[in-house]
Amino acid sequence: MNDPTNSAVSNSIIEFNHVNWKYADTRFPAIKDMNFKVNRGEFIGIIGVNDSGKSTLCRLCNGLIPHSFTGELSGNVQIEGEDIKNIQTAQLAEKSGLVFADPEAQLSQMTVLDELAFGPANLGLPKEEIIETVNKVLCLMDLDSMRDRSPYSLSGGEQQRVAIASVLAMNPGILVLDEPTSNLDPAGTKKIFQTIKGLNRDTGITVLLVEHEVELLAEYASRIIVLDHGHILLDGTPREVFSNIETFHQIGIHIPQVTQVSENIKNNYGLWKEEPDPLTLSEMITLLNL
Amino acid sequence: MDAMTLYKPGNSFFHRCDSRIKLFILAVISVLSFLFYNPIIPMVLFVVTLSLNLVSTGSYTVKNFMFKMILVMMVFLIILHGFVNPGGKTPALFFGHELRIPYFGAYTIEGFYLALVFWFRMSTVILAAMLYITTTSPSEMMSGLQKLGVPFKFCFMLSMSLQLIPVSTREASVIASAQRARGLPEKTVADKFKGLLPMFVPLVVSSLDRMETLSMALESRAFGYSSHPTDLSEIRIRKADRAILTGGIVLLVLCIIIRIRYGQLNWVNTVKSWGDVWFPKAGGAKII
DSSP states (O other): OOOGSSSOOGGEEEEEEEEEEEEEOOOOOOEEEEEEOOOOOOOOEEOTTTSSHHHHHHHHHHTTHTSSSOEEOOOOOOETEGGGGGGGGHHHHHEEEEEESTTGOOOOSSHHHHHHHHHHHHOOHHHHHHHHHHHHHHHHHTGGGGGOOGGSSSSHHHHHHHHHHHHHOOOOOOOOETTTTSOOOOOHHEEEEEHHHHHHHHHEEEEEEEEEEEEHHHHOOOOOEETTTTEEEEEEEHHHHHHHHHHHHTOOOOOOHHHHHHHHHHHHHHHHHHHHOOOSSSHHHHOOOH | OOOOSSSSOOOOOOHHHHHHHHHHHHHHHHHHHHHOOSSSSHHHHHHHHHHHHHHHHHTTTHHHHOOOOHHHHHHHHHHHHHHOOTOOOOOOOOOTTOOHHHHHHEHHHHHHHHHHHHHHHHHHHHHHHHHHHHHHHHHHHHHHHTTTEEEEEEEHHHHHHHHHHHHHHHHHHHHHHHHTTTTOSSSSHHHHHHHHHHHHHHHHHHHHHHHHHHHHOOOOOOTTTTTSSSOOOOOOHHHHHHHHEEEEEEHHHHHHHHHHTTOOOOOOOOOOSSSTTOOOOOTTTOOO
């Protein structure tokens, strides 16, 4: 396991210190004594059952909590070294962008181009700068061909790419995605994962991705955090996290199917005892070829 | 889903006009058509606006539902006013015969005159509004309004509601299909009304849900950070726009002077036959 306290202070972009949060209309806190640090450039997958605090975590990373929700917050959340209590959501938008599950509900403009320009225009940036950024993001997200179309006329996967692009146009250091693929088909999901990974690799943007697709997380994420009832249950590289098969069974989350298969083979046939569990299909194939 | 508004993309003279100028044209035409009380001037304006529509968007406006409504309204108004308008005195002659129905009396020539005035006025305003809507893209419309001093948040609300209409319609049809699949009775009209309630609740709930996501998404994109966000639109007043503006003002002032000097140019009291409707009676005509 990664000990979060070990990571270099200067490198951490998000920092949770003993954070507790309870919504005004619920009985139990959504986040309980949460401590962790995120380093610049990490690709973090967050998994957990419903009501485990995943969406709350996303809102905390964006300042929507505590500024737009009522409830009790204790402890402190620091984004790029600044306490979220002291900065407004609009200012935090330049540091951390949030993408939601429903692609259509987060779009608001008449054309893809306007959609991308919406955020930077709200900040009051000069026109030339906005146009330059928007053109860059359009190319980066492979949306150049649909710049003048209405976002509502696009497919779900394309809409989600527009939503991600519209957040990227604000040039944030952190990209937080709250189940961005839950309304998409498998091809759209895969494309979104590849896009996010590409961004993470090429621009060094820090990614926090809440997902149910453990197979894809195992393949793309550099670190996995498992939440349960507002706690961090497991935190580490995909290999470290997915080796705790028992814990996953207890909280009722799937582990990658190949990992499950190889675990069963190990237990029932005594094969590959000293091999690490494969996480992805390609690792499994390599293992089978041995 | 691309055709969410009545906007018809194109590159006609009116498409290139500043959206504020188009709004000004709409205002001028509306004022002019209500300035005088005779069928001729509104009719001329009607023909002018109709041709402007035809020039800028082809047959688009004419094929539109609104235009058909105008025609239906025409038939309705002309029949109704002829019989019931209290100003009606002189019975009209249809090939030498009066047309009477019980309780309402005869079809009067004054009623016909007033119906024409009313209809030309209404349809001119509708067509002028169509000219504005069909040739102005929604984002131009918004930035035009913004430049006229309408607050950004109000413009945003307006454009947002324009976009949410088709989204909600689609959602409603999904909910209706789901209810139908579970055997919602739809045989009688009463059934259909009852069916609205189970549709209404999920529709409201899902809209509220969508609004919550949207407000969070907007907030995380700095919505409301500045009350004057950068305006990216290219709208600029050109020479032609200035000419239209000047021409419009001159025309408006001229007509208002005529209105004050000569009155409404109303000759309803002198109409005695079909022909009198179109021209004030020569000689003894008294123009009020």
